[in-house]
Amino acid sequence: KAVILGLELVGSKLAGFVKQAKKIAVDNKLLVHCWRGGMRSASMAWLFDTAGIQTTTLNGGYKSYRRHIKDSFAKNYKLIVLGGMTGSGKTEILKAMAEQGEQFIDLEKLAHHKGSAFGSLGQLEQYSTEQFENNLYEDWKKLDEGRIVWLEDESQAIGSVRLPEELYIRIRKSPVLKVNLPKSERINWLVKDYGSFDKEKLKSAVLRIQKRLGGLRAKEAIQSIEMNDFHKVADITLEYYDKAYNYGLKMREENSVFDIDLNKIMPDENAKKIIAHYPLLSI
Template sequence: MFQDISIEKLNELRAKNEMTVIDVRSPSEYADSTIPGSINIPFFTDEERAEIGTLYKQVSTQKAKERGLEIMSAKLPVFVKRFAEIPGNKTVFCWRGGMRSRTTATVLSLMGIHVYRLDGGYRTFRKWAVETLGSLDFAPQVYVLHGNTGTGKTEILKALKAKGYPVVDLEGLAGHRGSIFGAIGMKSHNQKTFDAVLLEEILRYRHEPYIIIEAESKRIGKVVLPEFLIQKKELGTHILLEAPKELRVTNILNDYRPEEHKEQSLQAFYQIKSRIHTPIAQEIEACLLSGQYARAVELLLDYYYDPRYAHTSSTYGEEFAKAPLIRFDTLDEAVNQVEERIQHLQDQEALARKVKSGA
């Protein structure tokens, strides 16, 4: 017979890579939000789930169960085989630990395949994630990268992470770059997915001396940052980045690829067109329509993004004004200088701790 497993025990085993987690909900439920790293082996397809739900509401519970049994019986051999092909420990879950995961675990047990069932299902995981983000005591210091649009902050973070630095790419986790054009070429995440993947990253680095993030507003696309991270960012150590405009334009064109997303780029521009001086807005629109994307980006930087960044920067306190400025001409230079700056800051803090302790 199968065993139920608590969310705490499941998280412990997941952290050690000792558990495969399997979401038996429908593909659309899985796509909407799931436990990070889980795989989807649906008990019912979206269409089958809708059909059974209709029977349950409009006919009877018994008819819904009979139809569910009929559907499942026809595909049971393939369903069981997929589980048999997965090695090691396995945990299944559905929405609230109900019929789908219970039936799955029972059938697999009868076939000699042992699985655990998450007590309370995905709903329990979601509750744990929200409560943990709301009460987390996060000790690491935060280094915050600032810079005008197109400076390459995200690429710098990716390069640092590839070198083993404790980086949390908030835009990557949100599936959004944080601007009006931010969703172009990306899949935006909802709050449930963002909270789940963010918490995974935060817990991974909770014992590090610091993490590195990009300066973000409270909202990134569809999602909102948790309060503790906003506070850590505001109290963090700021590092300012400055790149020549030519590099910034190139970075933006490489990242957003407007030639591949012409309509999306145009529609995004229309959302901010009224905020730009009319003659300039008309020129930007003409450039977007004619494929002169470099010129359009340059105008957007001069007349929209740079003034907004200057205004936002002015709202930071005195510590921001004193923050070190890193100027660079290439992204490689930026990565090297950020590394040097962080090492310098870490050395200073180590020395301060040594002096304070009287060593």
């Protein structure tokens, strides 16, 4: 209090900085940085230290931090991509694999989006791409470089955020273990995932891919939503998503895609089968 009182005598602006810093400090600890890590951050760190806040400065500033993040995504981790058509339960399978000891980065959780036109439903508001990368790095830096890292097959854009170019290139060059499931099973999974959402939001999602579905099929899907026939909606939308996924798969390197057939989406059992299968891949 004495420091703040003294600062108010010198300049209320400095006192305001300290008051704000005390509000945002976690356990009275604060990280201070500027763009290059120069005198401004050092001066503010001195000010906050003097006011009793445990303050650390970011070496090299935010610019250096961002460069470090980009470099880390380019490292030669052993990646395996879990692929499969929409509705295959890939995220839940990967979560089950993580519970069984595998390394998994949940890109969709970090992105607050599941990737498709319906992917924002039930999700938090998305961050900027830059903040998404920063958050991704916080998980990435915890990985064991000597072990396999599992990722879900994603487009570079996940909703409004984009995967770092360095990481996306690595993903596209990594082996894919593609799970194959009956379409009926995938439809049931999608209905369970999305059938309870507000109908107007579901209609808006269909309209976002109207051109790709075709006017008549989009209209049929919207009518099916109104009639609570969500299985029909899933069937129609999968016509587009299955074609798009197969096209993307053809763009991958030859002999980099390995298939595994599953009968039902049972994440725990599927995870065990995949863990037993992947040592056979050529990594």
